[in-house]
Amino acid sequence: MSAILGPYTAAMNHYVRLELGFESDLPYEILSGRVRPWSYKEFENKHVRVSDTLRRAIHQNPHLKVLVASGYFDFATPYHAARHTLDHLQLDPSLRGNVRETFYEAGHMMYVHLPSLKQQAADLAAFLAWAAPPHPGTEVI
Structure with missing residues (x-):
């Protein structure tokens, strides 16, 4: 650190x-x-869960797109925990495609591992092109 x-x-x-x-x-x-x-006061004596909030947000805004980037060697936020959350998100079937995942041969800060940084840059560019394509008549920089 x-x-x-x-x-x-x-x-x-x-x-x-x-x-x-x-x-x-x-x-x-x-x-x-x-x-x-x-402060984790609202989560005292229970697991921190964000799945209900994420599910509500996607259902309220069906145009919302989510990218979950995980490092295989992340001990702070293990990718299996993210996988479990996404597997149990209970999204409407028509909205399941709004969530994409990427995985990297790195830890929590995958951008300090050069091969993962390069792959993540490409993955982010692809995600943005998919999630927020430019409007007709606008210039892409």
């Missing part, structure tokens, strides 16, 4: 300030005391 914390923070600050034009004097916080400890 210490090897990537500085470069990750610098890249994020560069992106939001220079490329997106977001201006703020507030620092970008990564895993500092200001963003931790997280």
